[in-house]
Amino acid sequence: MEEKKQKKNPMEKIATFIVDKRNLFFLIYVAAFIFSIFAKSWVKVDNELTDYLPETTETRQGLDIMDKNFITYGTSRIMISNITYPQAEALVDQIEAVKGVDQVEFDDSEDHFKGTNALYSITYTDEAESDVSVQALDDIKSLLSDYDVSVAGEVGNDMSVTLAQEINVIMGIVIVIIIIVLLITSQTYAEIPVLLLTFGAAIILNQGTNFIFGEISFVSNSVCSILQLGLSIDYAIIMCHRFSEERENLEPREACITALSKAIIEISSSSLTTMSGLLAMMFMHFQIGFDLGRVLIKAVIFSMIVVFTLMPGLLMLFSKWIDRTHHRKFIPEINGWGKLITKIYPLLMPIFVVAIVFGCYFSNKCPYVFSQNNIDTLNQSETQLEEKKIKKTFGDTNIMALIVPSGHYDKEKAVLEKLETYDQVDYTTGLSNIEVSMDDEDEDGGSSKKSDTYMLTDSLTPRQFAEMTDMDIEQARMIYSAYAVDNEEYGHIINNLDGYGVPLLDMFLFAYDHLDYVNLDQDQVDDLNDLHDQLTKGQDQLQSEKYTRMLISLNLPEEDQETFDFLSTIRQVAEEEYGEDAEIYLVGNSTSDYDLSSSFSQDNLMISILSALFVIIVLLFTFQSVGMPILLIIVIQGSIWINFSVPYLSGTPLFFLGYLVVSSIQMGANIDYAIVIANRYTELKKEMPIKEAIITTLNQAFPTIITSGAILATAGVLIALITTNPAIYGIGVCLGRGTIISMFLVMAILPAILILGDNILERTRFNIKYPERTHSVSGKVHVDGRVRGYISGQIDAEIHGVVDGDIDAMVDVKQIKKLDEEEDEEDDW
Secondary structure (H helix, E strand, C coil): CCCCCCCCCHHHHHHHHHHHCHHHHHHHHHHHHHHHHHHHHHCEEECCHHHHCCCCCHHHHHHHHHHHHCCCEEEEEEEEECCCHHHHHHHHHHHHCCCCEEEEECCCCCCCEECCEEEEEEEEEEECCCHHHHHHHHHHHHHCCCCEEEEECCCCCCHHHHHHHHHHHHHHHHHHHHHHHHHHHCCECCHHHHHHHHHHHHHHHHHHCHHHHCEEEHHHHHHHHHHHHHHHHHHHHHHHHHHHHHHCCCCHHHHHHHHHHHHHHHHHHHHHHHHHHHHHHCCCCCCHHHHHHHHHHHHHHHHHHHHHHCHHHHHHHCHHHHHHCECCCCCCCCHHHHHHHHHHHHHHHHHHHHHHHHHHHHHCCCCEECCHHHCCCCCCCHHHHHHHHHHHHHCCCCEEEEEEECCCHHHHHHHHHHHCCCCCEEEEECHHHCEECCEEECCCCCEEECCCCEECCCEECHHHHHHHHCCCHHHHHHHHHHHHHHCCCCHHHHCCHHHCCEEHHHHHHHHHHCHHHCCCCHHHHHHHHHHHHHHHHHHHHHECCCEEEEEEEECCCCCCHHHHHHHHHHHHHHHHHHCCCCCCEEECHHHHHHHHHHHHHHHHHHHHHHHHHHHHHHHHHHHCECHHHHHHHHHHHHHHHHHCCHHHHHCCCEEHHHHHHHHHHHHHHHHHHHHHHHHHHHHHCCCCCHHHHHHHHHHHHHHHHHHHHHHHHHHHHHHHHHCCCHHHHHHHHHHHHHHHHHHHHHHHHHHHHHHHCHHHHHHCECCCCCCEEEEEEEEEEEEEEEEEEEECCEEEEEEEEEEEEEEEEEEEEEEEEEECCCCCCCCEC
């Protein structure tokens, strides 16, 4: 009699196809790797956090207007220490002579010279990121190479390059740590190359496909690969362990098929909680959450796909070495820890309750900051150290840009004059308070300044303009007449041309464009060309067709309640002149910090609620219990509160982004550790007393939790130790500390909660009913479902396997199929 064939379920069919077509998948992945390596260079990275502010914020709208309407030239603050004033003054002309330098501000005031320190404020001829400005700074550094020089400013300070170098170092160390952890926790040495190839493939594919988003943030670009390792390493480990278990009784092919068919459902379920936390992050008003969430969700999906489609082939490829390289178990038994927990659990609960109450209270008092300048990273770059040195000697700068409708010089002048009366304002700069004067040569050939100076927006008559530009009065009248005609103001030509006043800036630019009306000698032309260049640059920075920009230097800290209050005062002054309905925008680091703090208060509550809600929904279906999800959420939420109470207790400011990102990751990823404990406990308590089930659960779950947790915590700690970027630093600190706290609570507090809450868990359990039908069938039958009826005798049980006999029963059908010699296809009812 021929051996009867057992029919395969859909997961087994999929697994069989993947394993048998592994060479095809290898080929696909080789092509995908090559594509991803090239596509990685297509990814655009945005280095500005302010670009992710909501479109409704004043900062975001103001920045968009400035980008479209004004040119912002690059600037640097260069300090030379241990120098005398005459020496410092002699260097001004040399610095100004450097190609790409527009002007150098330096005088004997305390703003530029203190003790033996000289500070030069340098403006370049191009924007901060241009090659011209960067080369000019390099030339200045070369010129001043014999001095003790410190530089601050955006020019030459490419954060993305520095961050990329740091992340490469972190990734290299993380890989070494992973290898060490896997050597200790793996069952065979040959598993390690399989795992590393799987991780590498997932990371490369995710990086190479980020271009589909058009542009991603520097946060996503830097930490995503490291977080991908920490969040998804469980998937590959689960697959490896499944394969090892099945390999004890099956040949490599069958073991791989069976392992994959079981792992697909297990890994997919595990990933849902992780993606739930990341999904909550995407609902943040601050769009950095949306950006990081989508990149990480894609990373998790790619990690699953690689584990499902590439890893089986790698296991088959390395199966002989896997069989030959088994080693003894390095992870110790922790039965002693389990016995200790079962003895002291009544004491652990009140301690935990007190901890989470105080954690909740203190975490709400966490000293969040919204300016990266207020965070000192453990590792400081040379640029950061130089900036701190300059700030310590000459203080910091806090420049605000006030944007108002263009074409109202009188209103602009009134605003600037009123703002300068406030003690909080150092100085203001606008077209209406920029002085213009021309130099005349005296009898000795030197230069003597004219006694009359004008502001750019002052209205000048033809005679005043002629004196200003050293032009003949008749020539000036001719130009004024042309200007009146061009602006259809014919009455001035007829009635009183000599009394016709036109703003200096407007008249000069018009005159320059109509030099054919007058005859000027070469010296006059040269003077006019120089002045035109200056005025054009000033106009590019401060005036467009629709808007005017004024600069306000505050002597207030960048992020402070007094500063935020004074921002309202500035707006009020502008509204008094331009009207409440006018388009008025105030832009600067202080307004950015204010907008970030405003959106944070909303995002904080939203993420807390949504991440918990999404995870609870997943857990409800996973455990078919109301009580279990609530108990697990309490443990992880407790770890989040405790994590973010540390900054308050230590008096250390925390960059807000660290909380928003890590709280989502803790809720979505660290809860997997709690699920591992809960799943094993639920299964084991059916076979043994509750306390014994807890002891065995902790012993069995420890290798999985310590492997995943150690890697994620190590990644966070390394980020904190190595990066010099304040935003990334905050994520690293909170991630490392939060993962360690979560592991401890899961291994100590959760078991105590499960013991005390066992009755609650049983009473809140519910079953998802499958369609129920009566089945009458004889022969060899594969059953997967709850059976109530007769199978060669009465039975009421969960059956997962093959029954050879007569069935006449009510079945909550998951699957029932008849197996016989004549049929190879499934008979599903």
